[in-house]
Amino acid sequence: DTAVSQTPKYLVTQMGNDKSIKCEQNLGHDTMYWYKQDSKKFLKIMFSYNNKELIINETVPNRFSPKSPDKAHLNLHINSLELGDSAVYFCASSQDRRAGGTDTQYFGPGTRLTVL
């Protein structure tokens, strides 16, 4: 019954590799997000998609590419991983108040990425 789920929960990889993180929500929301939480626990938006369309891209390197096959899924692909990419990545979803929602963003459990 998990509302927002992510896989994998942990990801350990070498520098230079390419990896993907998957996210799914079963809340029927139109908008999905990726956030990055650094070592100081600060949460910052990376991307936002509304109905499969990119609406926010916050100065994230081109190595990061989100993909939304449908409005319930938003995956994050990362090319040529660097040490500085090590962080916890959270997926979230929400429904706009104008579309009958509450604007509240609900978060997944996170994916801890460690680049060696």
Next chain:
Amino acid sequence: EDQVTQSPEALRLQEGESSSLNCSYTVSGLRGLFWYRQDPGKGPEFLFTLYSAGEEKEKERLKATLTKKESFLHITAPKPEDSATYLCAVLTNFGNEKLTFGTGTRLTIIP
């Protein structure tokens, strides 16, 4: 640019000792202010949404209030299980969906 500042950074309370956490914000136009709780190794768990000044929301030992410049999360007679990091975030302007987070308050309740 939107800014959110939370204080204190860390707070240690005895069980049953009530207190308040502060979230002050500077935004162009507030669409909503959100409180989350985050336990170690987990995602932020939604607590409250406040939309306009004067609004209050309550849930068990927690009560959130909102003014035009800040929000407070009041914790009444806390228990050890209330220990967590509490995050405040603001959402501004329809069409801009990003949440701007504060750095959080790490709350520890001592039995």
